[in-house]
Amino acid sequence: MKSPSPAIPFDRGGAARFMPWLVALMVFLAALSLAAVMTLQHALEFWDASLAGTLTVELPPVPAPAPAPPSNAKVKTSPNKNPVSNDGGLAAALALLRATPGISGAEPLGRDAVARLIAPFLGNALSPEDLDLPRLIDVRLSTGAPPDLAALQAKLAAVAPGAVIDDHRLWLDRLVLFARSVQITALVILALIGTVAVLTVMFVTRTGLLVHREAIELLHLMGARDGYIAHQFEREALRLGLAGGAAGLLLSGLALLALGHAAGASAFLGDAVTLVPALHLKGWNWLALAGLPLAAGLVAGLTARLTVLATLLRLP
Amino acid sequence: MSSFAAMVRFENVGMRYGRGPEVLRDISLSLEPGSFHFLTGPSGAGKTTLLRLIYLAERPSRGLISLFGKDLSGLARRELTPLRRRIGIVFQDFRLIPHLSAFDNVALPLRVAGTPESKLRGNVRELLEWVGLADKLEANPPTLSGGEQQRIAIARAVIASPSLLIADEPTGNVDDAMALRLLHLFEQMNKLGTTLVIATHNAVLAARSGRPVLHLENGELMRGPVSARQTPRPPSAKADQTKGHAGQNKEPAVS
Numbered sequence: 001m002k003s004p005s006p007a008i009p010f011d012r013g014g015a016a017r018f019m020p021w022l023v024a025l026m027v028f029l030a031a032l033s034l035a036a037v038m039t040l041q042h043a044l045e046f047w048d049a050s051l052a053g054t055l056t057v058e059l060p061p062v063p064a065p066a067p068a069p070p071s072n073a074k075v076k077t078s079p080n081k082n083p084v085s086n087d088g089g090l091a092a093a094l095a096l097l098r099a100t101p102g103i104s105g106a107e108p109l110g111r112d113a114v115a116r117l118i119a120p121f122l123g124n125a126l127s128p129e130d131l132d133l134p135r136l137i138d139v140r141l142s143t144g145a146p147p148d149l150a151a152l153q154a155k156l157a158a159v160a161p162g163a164v165i166d167d168h169r170l171w172l173d174r175l176v177l178f179a180r181s182v183q184i185t186a187l188v189i190l191a192l193i194g195t196v197a198v199l200t201v202m203f204v205t206r207t208g209l210l211v212h213r214e215a216i217e218l219l220h221l222m223g224a225r226d227g228y229i230a231h232q233f234e235r236e237a238l239r240l241g242l243a244g245g246a247a248g249l250l251l252s253g254l255a256l257l258a259l260g261h262a263a264g265a266s267a268f269l270g271d272a273v274t275l276v277p278a279l280h281l282k283g284w285n286w287l288a289l290a291g292l293p294l295a296a297g298l299v300a301g302l303t304a305r306l307t308v309l310a311t312l313l314r315l316p
Numbered sequence: 317m318s319s320f321a322a323m324v325r326f327e328n329v330g331m332r333y334g335r336g337p338e339v340l341r342d343i344s345l346s347l348e349p350g351s352f353h354f355l356t357g358p359s360g361a362g363k364t365t366l367l368r369l370i371y372l373a374e375r376p377s378r379g380l381i382s383l384f385g386k387d388l389s390g391l392a393r394r395e396l397t398p399l400r401r402r403i404g405i406v407f408q409d410f411r412l413i414p415h416l417s418a419f420d421n422v423a424l425p426l427r428v429a430g431t432p433e434s435k436l437r438g439n440v441r442e443l444l445e446w447v448g449l450a451d452k453l454e455a456n457p458p459t460l461s462g463g464e465q466q467r468i469a470i471a472r473a474v475i476a477s478p479s480l481l482i483a484d485e486p487t488g489n490v491d492d493a494m495a496l497r498l499l500h501l502f503e504q505m506n507k508l509g510t511t512l513v514i515a516t517h518n519a520v521l522a523a524r525s526g527r528p529v530l531h532l533e534n535g536e537l538m539r540g541p542v543s544a545r546q547t548p549r550p551p552s553a554k555a556d557q558t559k560g561h562a563g564q565n566k567e568p569a570v571s
Contacts, residue, residue, distance in 0.1 A: 007424060009415040218411050221373055223401030224428040225394075316375045316396070 007219055008212045008229075010236045019204050019237075023197065023244025023300065024251065027292050030193045031252030033186040034292070038285045040179045040186075047175060051168045055139040055149075057097065057106075059089050060162040061132040089160035090135050096159050097139055102147035109136040197296065201241075201303040205233055209311050220315050230308040234301045241300030245293025252289070256281070322382060323349040323480060323511045324370055329379030331365055339365050340535045343379070347513065349479075352506045354522040355515040357532035363515045364408065364484055366532065370513060371405050371482045372396055384479065401429050404478035404510075406486045410469040412457040418444060418468050419453045425476045443471045447501075463490045470498060474505060481505060483514045487521060495521055 010016060090108055097106035109117075114133055115124075141147070149165055156163040209216065219229055260280075281289075324347040331340040340362045347353060357363050368374045369381060372388075381388045383399055391399075404425075412421050419440055426436040444453055447467040457465050470486060481502070487495035499521060506512055513530075516522060522529055531538040 005416055005420060007413055007416065007427075009413070214411065215413055217373070218413070219424075219428060221371060221400060221403075221405060222425045222428045223397050223403075225397055228428060313393070316372060316393070 006232050006236070008208075008215050008232050008236075010208070010212075010232075016204055016208055016236070016240060019200070019240045019300075020244035020247065022200050023241050023296050024248035026193050026197050026200075027245045027248025027296050028252045028255070030190055030296075031249060031289050031292055032255065033190045033193070034289060035252075035256050035281065035285070036186045037183050037190075038281060038288070040183050042280060042282070044176060044179050047172060051172055053141045053143065054168070055141065056166045056168070057093060057137040057139055057156065058164045058166060059093060059135040059137070059160050060164075061134060089163065090137070092159040093137060093156055093163055096155055097137065097152075100147050100152060100155075102142050102145045103139055104142045105140040107138050109138060194299065197299055198303050201237055201300045202307050205237065205304045205307040206311065208233060208236075209308065216312075217315065220312070226309055226312045229312060230305045233308045234305040237304035238297045238301035241297035242293055245296035248296070249290065249293050256289075322346045323351070323384065324513070325380075325382040326369075327380040327382075329369065329376045329381060331362075331369060331374065332377045338377070338535060340369075340376075343537050345530065345537060347511060349511055350506070350509055352502070352512045352525075352527045353514070353530050354525065354527055355513055355530045355532065356517070356519065356522060361532040362535045363532055367482050367484055367513065367515055370480075371403050372400055401425075401476065402479040404473035404476065404481040406466075406469050406473045406481075406483035408484040408488065408515075410457070410465050412465055412468055412472075414456060414458050417454045417456055418449055418460070421457065421468055422471045422475050425472060429476065440471075440475060443475055444468075447471050463494060466490055467494075467498075470501070474501075474510075478510060480511045481513075483512070485516055486514060487516065487518055496524075499525060 094106055094108065097103050114136065118131075118133075149167065153163075153165050156165065216229055324345070326343045326345045329340060329343040330338050332338045343366065355363050355366065365374070369376055370383070372383070375388075384402065386399070388396070413424070416424070422444060423436050423440045426439070441450070441453065444450060447470065449464060449467055449471075452460060452464065457468065460468070466486065466488075467490075470483070473481060473483070483502075486502075487498055490498065495518065502512055502514065503525075
């Protein structure tokens with residue numbers, strides 16, 4: 001047995017026709033904003049996990065004494081042409097670091113690793129030998145009892161003049177600040193989209209109340225409770241919200257996959273050092289995105305219900 | 317007749333829309349349960365407004381209205397809903413819902429009241445058969461004639477067995493034979509205890525029924541003709557100011 005048709009002819013309401021499209025657009029934008037928030041959260045966790053508990057010690061190149069030029073020759077020698085091996089300082093610094101309590105390991109970065117680090121910026125034409133590059137030591141800290149960095153800096157300077165400890169905090173703090181700003185902006189956009197969605201549904205519902213006022217008054221005079229009439233609008237708004245939301249989710253899913261592909265293509269440094277956060281969404285992230293059409297439907301239904309109930313109070 | 321027992325009671329009721337002039341002035345009347353009245357008067361006299369006040373579509377600008385023995389001014393808005401379910405209405409313009417079938421239109425008051433589908437089907441079919449529309453159950457109103465639409469409107473008004481039936485020109489679009497048949501239906505309902513108020517231009521129908529008449533002129537209720545059996549007074553004649561005559565022959569107490 002088929003269920004009875006709704007008493008209010010919603011298919012004849014003008015503004016309601018556009019509601020699924022508007023909801024689809026809003027869910028699309030909301031999904032992108034939410035994906036940005038979640039992706040940045042993963043990036044922050046990745047940066048924090050990668051850099052927390054590590055230090056980098058930089059040993060600046062020390063110019064070696066240039067060989068005495070022939071007395072008659074006027075050959076201009078560039079310091080770059082005399083790369084310096086800082087192995088003396090490196091060995092001393094390594095010995096100091098490994099002997100320091102609170103440090104679980106210290107490994108120098110080989111020249112090949114340094115070359116890979118600078119390749120994206122300077123290309124492969126230059127080798128580290130052509131440049132006065134500092135030697136880098138990757139230091140891993142013991143958990144729970146970090147060393148006194150100021151004291152360590154002083155000791156390092158004694159055995160390896162010019163050595164600098166970089167605990168990554170400065171640029172990590174800036175990166176986190178930037179990422180948090182983007183996240184807050186995305187959340188504000190999300191809230192604005194929600195507000196616009198509510199206002200849109202209110203507008204569509206009020207238009208519907210106006211278009212169907214005769215049918216509504218008829219139901220009211222027959223003894224329909226406000227909740228009965230509101231339920232009809234609520235059910236219709238829920239249906240339109242879910243339909244529009246599903247379309248918006250589909251569009252946003254395609255857009256996110258395309259963006260993920262683009263982000264993957266830009267990860268030229270490999271996952272370990274890429275600055276562009278890869279668009280990796282976990283399972284629950286996709287669930288959260290899939291919940292957007294449901295949220296859109298529920299918001300639309302609830303808004304329609306409350307709008308109708310408020311308007312019906314004007315009837316005697 | 318005690319005022320407590322009155323089905324409909326108006327005391328000095330006035331009605332104006334917005335800041336416009338009063339369309340009803342100082343209406344006082346009392347209708348007994350089980351009574352049957354015609355409401356007559358020229359166009360613009362306020363018949364529809366009076367009916368709208370009775371079927372709770374409007375609140376009066378002044379005065380008191382009691383329905384089913386309850387003073388409406390003392391009732392909260394939600395308390396009016398059960399009263400509305402005891403009133404059947406036949407609108408002058410039918411007010412059928414065009415996208416619903418004849419069956420669904422007639423079933424609507426029962427569905428609104430929460431009657432299960434299994435219980436309403438038989439009643440709706442039976443009533444539509446009675447008004448001669450057994451073969452039009454699934455037809456939508458725009459495909460039906462004016463008379464057929466009117467019969468659906470009447471069937472919808474009586475399907476929930478209302479205690480009070482209000483009809484605004486219910487015979488306006490039907491031929492004399494059908495008008496008499498509808499009048500017979502109203503008589504049957506009245507015999508079963510339903511109180512009826514029927515607004516009509518059809519003086520012949522009112523006369524044929526022999527029922528008391530409420531007559532409106534320029535927003536005021538006139539005493540004459542109170543019954544088609546009596547000689548009408550001139551329209552300018554005001555109603556008798558003395559109360560207490562209403563119980564005789566179930567004529568309305570008009571003041």
